[in-house]
Amino acid sequence: MDRRDRLASRHSNTVAGLNETARMLRRAMLSAGMPSSEQEAFLDWAVGSLWNTFKQQRMNQRTAIEDEIRGLGLRFPNGTVKKDYSVHFELPVGRISDVEIDGAEELGLLVSVGDDGKCTLSGRPRKAGDFTLTLRYTTVEGEPASELPIPVAFNPDPRDLWKNIPTDPEIPYYKPDSETRYLKVEARDGGARKDIVAASQRGRSHAQEGKARDDHFSLYHCDASDWYIIAVADGAGSARYSRKGSEAACRAAVDHCKALLLDNPAFESAIREYQADRDSREKRTVLTRHVIDIVYNGAMKAHEAVKKVAEANEEAKLKDFATTLMFAVCKKYDFGWFVASFWVGDGAMCLYDERSKTVKLLGTPDEGEFSGQTRFLTMPEIFRDPEAVAKRLRMAIVPDFTALFLMTDGVSDPMFETDRNLNDYAKWEEFYARLRGGFPDDGIEGVDLSDDNEAAKDQLLRWLDFWSPGNHDDRTIAILY
Amino acid sequence: MRRLPVYLLLDCSGSMFGEPIEAVKNGVQVLVSTLRQDPYALETAFLSIITFDSNARQVTPLTELSAFQQPSIQANGCTALGEALALLAQKADQEVTKTTTEKKGDWKPLVFIMTDGEPTDDLNKGLAEFRKCKWGMVVACAAGAGANTDTLKKITECVVSLDTADSATIKAFFKWVSASVSSGSMKVEETGTEANSLSELPPPPPEVNIVV
Numbered sequence: 001m002d003r004r005d006r007l008a009s010r011h012s013n014t015v016a017g018l019n020e021t022a023r024m025l026r027r028a029m030l031s032a033g034m035p036s037s038e039q040e041a042f043l044d045w046a047v048g049s050l051w052n053t054f055k056q057q058r059m060n061q062r063t064a065i066e067d068e069i070r071g072l073g074l075r076f077p078n079g080t081v082k083k084d085y086s087v088h089f090e091l092p093v094g095r096i097s098d099v100e101i102d103g104a105e106e107l108g109l110l111v112s113v114g115d116d117g118k119c120t121l122s123g124r125p126r127k128a129g130d131f132t133l134t135l136r137y138t139t140v141e142g143e144p145a146s147e148l149p150i151p152v153a154f155n156p157d158p159r160d161l162w163k164n165i166p167t168d169p170e171i172p173y174y175k176p177d178s179e180t181r182y183l184k185v186e187a188r189d190g191g192a193r194k195d196i197v198a199a200s201q202r203g204r205s206h207a208q209e210g211k212a213r214d215d216h217f218s219l220y221h222c223d224a225s226d227w228y229i230i231a232v233a234d235g236a237g238s239a240r241y242s243r244k245g246s247e248a249a250c251r252a253a254v255d256h257c258k259a260l261l262l263d264n265p266a267f268e269s270a271i272r273e274y275q276a277d278r279d280s281r282e283k284r285t286v287l288t289r290h291v292i293d294i295v296y297n298g299a300m301k302a303h304e305a306v307k308k309v310a311e312a313n314e315e316a317k318l319k320d321f322a323t324t325l326m327f328a329v330c331k332k333y334d335f336g337w338f339v340a341s342f343w344v345g346d347g348a349m350c351l352y353d354e355r356s357k358t359v360k361l362l363g364t365p366d367e368g369e370f371s372g373q374t375r376f377l378t379m380p381e382i383f384r385d386p387e388a389v390a391k392r393l394r395m396a397i398v399p400d401f402t403a404l405f406l407m408t409d410g411v412s413d414p415m416f417e418t419d420r421n422l423n424d425y426a427k428w429e430e431f432y433a434r435l436r437g438g439f440p441d442d443g444i445e446g447v448d449l450s451d452d453n454e455a456a457k458d459q460l461l462r463w464l465d466f467w468s469p470g471n472h473d474d475r476t477i478a479i480l481y
Numbered sequence: 482m483r484r485l486p487v488y489l490l491l492d493c494s495g496s497m498f499g500e501p502i503e504a505v506k507n508g509v510q511v512l513v514s515t516l517r518q519d520p521y522a523l524e525t526a527f528l529s530i531i532t533f534d535s536n537a538r539q540v541t542p543l544t545e546l547s548a549f550q551q552p553s554i555q556a557n558g559c560t561a562l563g564e565a566l567a568l569l570a571q572k573a574d575q576e577v578t579k580t581t582t583e584k585k586g587d588w589k590p591l592v593f594i595m596t597d598g599e600p601t602d603d604l605n606k607g608l609a610e611f612r613k614c615k616w617g618m619v620v621a622c623a624a625g626a627g628a629n630t631d632t633l634k635k636i637t638e639c640v641v642s643l644d645t646a647d648s649a650t651i652k653a654f655f656k657w658v659s660a661s662v663s664s665g666s667m668k669v670e671e672t673g674t675e676a677n678s679l680s681e682l683p684p685p686p687p688e689v690n691i692v693v
Contacts (some may be wrong), residue, residue, distance in 0.1 A: 470670060
């Protein structure tokens with residue numbers, strides 16, 4: 001049999017089959033009492049209505065499954081852009097098929113659907129924003145695919161949102177956005193001598209708006225007399241020219257102390273005599289008088305210097321230059337270290353000693369019940385009340401110390417949170433460990449505080465960039481070690 | 482970290498059904514996605530939503546912005562504003578961290594209340610609870626002609642009104658709320674103090690009238 005014969009034979013078989021079916025149908029209709037004139041109309045009706053019932057049933061089935069899927073309350077937690085994201089959920093795979101999630105791939109996410117219905121959506125979101133993913137699946141063969149929109153949100157990385165707008169160099173009293181200094185004091189007579197390292201970094205909140213750094217520091221070491229002088233100031237955020245106030249205050253305080261410490265045998269012998277007889281009230285009074293001359297008057301000079309700058313500016317007032325100030329003068333003797341200091345405002349100034357496991361806070365931060373309400377050097381009342389002045393002055397003799405820290409609240413707030421913690425040795429130990437160990441999770445290295453390490457100044461500046469949500473003030477720290 | 486808690490009290494009574502409630506839902510969505518773009522707000526602002534109809538319920542507990550998910554909000558029933566104030570006081574008492582000697586607590590909460598009608602329950606009872614807590618800025622918004630600004634003045638000095646409760650006006654209100662949260666979270670960071678009066682918030686858009 002050739003091909004044509006085969007086709008012809010199949011055709012005649014089909015025709016015979018159809019004829020047989022039609023005969024059976026006609027017989028059935030006849031026996032039901034249906035006149036032959038109605039038979040065609042009946043067939044149209046029967047097929048049409050059954051088809052509709054069939055479709056209706058299929059659709060009901062689809063709707064029921066869709067309700068079931070919606071009833072799962074599928075929600076995806078929010079993610080963060082470029083951070084690992086992974087969410088697990090379960091779908092009734094016995095009831096649905098051809099599951100896919102539309103839009104996942106564009107967002108950088110992969111979907112996997114297991115045979116057991118366990119699903120995973122994972123990856124690193126490519127962009128931040130609010131998106132809608134569509135879960136698509138088939139319920140019943142022949143029905144169109146069902147869809148369920150599922151919203152998902154990816155947060156931007158807060159670090160990407162901070163801008164770093166350079167300060168306009170044309171503004172009055174411009175100062176660079178950061179500053180560092182390493183004051184290397186070479187060994188003498190075979191003994192290593194302490195160095196000072198300091199760094200000051202504009203806060204992110206200022207960088208965000210291209211505003212200047214308000215903090216300042218000044219360092220000095222007198223080779224002839226071996227006195228160290230360190231000053232740190234935090235210009236008030238609300239005062240428009242505080243960047244100049246902090247600078248003038250630091251400079252004036254250091255200049256004043258420098259002049260009085262260069263060659264002051266009376267002061268030196270007052271220190272020695274007091275050390276030799278610490279119980280003597282009289283010797284203490286003599287020494288205190290010197291400290292007032294040097295340190296307290298240094299603070300007065302700083303106040304006056306800021307006032308002078310303010311007076312020179314016709315369109316500004318003293319409060320536009322509001323600043324805090326802390327400074328210390330110290331010198332090593334054969335019996336130990338003599339330290340005298342003045343502190344007005346917040347931040348922290350402290351002698352930290354690992355060997356004796358002690359911290360000595362050189363004053364009390366001026367912080368009331370409410371944060372941000374500190375005292376400023378520019379407030380005249382600071383100098384009016386002698387008792388209050390006495391509280392701001394400190395004098396100490398210690399055998400030795402690991403480090404003398406002076407820092408603005410941009411550092412002390414995130415590191416210590418409260419004033420009480422500033423008196424807790426354990427917190428300072430933690431702080432010192434962080435300073436030297438850095439913040440590995442944030443890719444910030446520690447500061448190598450070994451003698452004569454001039455690289456410490458750049459390490460310290462980078463360290464100041466540590467991440468602490470909600471703490472983006474200017475940060476300044478000076479360390480004598 | 483010191484958080485800036487933000488509480489939204491939203492009227493979901495029957496009169497809000499339809500366009501107003503859809504606008505409110507949309508407003509919350511826009512508020513959150515806008516604030517997520519602001520580095521200050523994203524780090525410090527935490528958001529809670531309390532809705533009130535015949536009862537008050539906290540549909541979103543105080544949540545950081547990055548984890549916030551749109552709650553389901555429907556409109557029906559009466560206006561239990563008194564109960565909402567009492568619930569707000571109770572939740573804030575539980576959720577807002579207080580300052581201790583070891584730890585600085587959260588900033589004082591910012592509260593935004595929006596209602597389109599007179600309270601149908603005992604407002605004074607709720608007010609008594611509400612006044613026991615310390616609040617930062619509390620702004621009450623009378624949406625449309627049905628709300629009584631005199632009633633709202635009992636809750637706070639800062640009352641604003643919307644002439645109509647249509648979607649464009651409600652949207653403008655939420656945009657202003659978003660700008661206020663932004664500037665509030667920046668203010669705490671910059672000056673260490675919370676905003677205390679309307680003049681410290683961004684100027685409201687023309688759709689939002691300040692009630693003197």
